[in-house]
Amino acid sequence: MATISSVGLRQSLALIKKAYQNAGRNPITTASDLKLIVPVVTNKTSYTFPVLVGDDTFNFPEGILLNRADAFTATEMGLFIGKKTSDNDTTYDLFSYPNNDEFGATDSDTFKTLFNHATIDITINNVQYLQNYSVSRMRTVGITQQKVGQQEEFNATYGFYPMVPTLQFSGTNKSTVTLNLPSSLTAAGSGSYVIILQFRGFLSLGASNLNK
Secondary structure (H helix, E strand, O other), rough: OOOOOOOHHHHHHHHHHHHHHHHHOOOOEEEEEEEEEEEOOOOOOEEEOOOOOOOOOOEEEEEOOOOOOOEEEEEEEEEEEEEEEEOOOOOOOOOOOOOHHHOOOOHHHHHHHHHOOOOEEEEEEEEEEEEEEEEEHHOOOOOOOOOEEEEOOOOOOEEEEEOOOOOOOOOOOEEOOOOOOOOOOOHHHOOOOEEEEEEEEEEOOOOOOHHH
């Protein structure tokens, strides 16, 4: 499990602010997240995540999307599976590995495909910023795992992997975030599963090209 240090975060923030200053801009920049969510679908081997507000056709209330006036620079990325009891369920836990107790043995075996062999591609304005980025980097299993009558140990760093702060989403850019699987997740038929791709980083208010 790799994590970004507080020193690394300060260095990333300094680089982001310097880049804006070099462009003659000084937007308010603060720590923030994006949380992109898609439902697991049977017989599907490629998933495209919504990035901008208004692009999520499922309208998951727990999602965090980017406003078109803003920009977001990622410093960490994490991928998780959740099992919802309904479309509006916002109480489910996020897991960075196939959890037998939460998903059952059969579905957990299916999710090994996701955590061990899936990749992520990210293209912004037809420029490839990530290509064949392995999801296995983000697979994290806690030392204390869930058992009957025992809650799993959760850690804020679980499931996240640090990134060089060169990936920036802008509200006016065409951003395509794709998850690729070697085979479909057949567990889709046994529960309301969702895949969550969460970015941690820095939000720059009013920094998209809308405000140039």
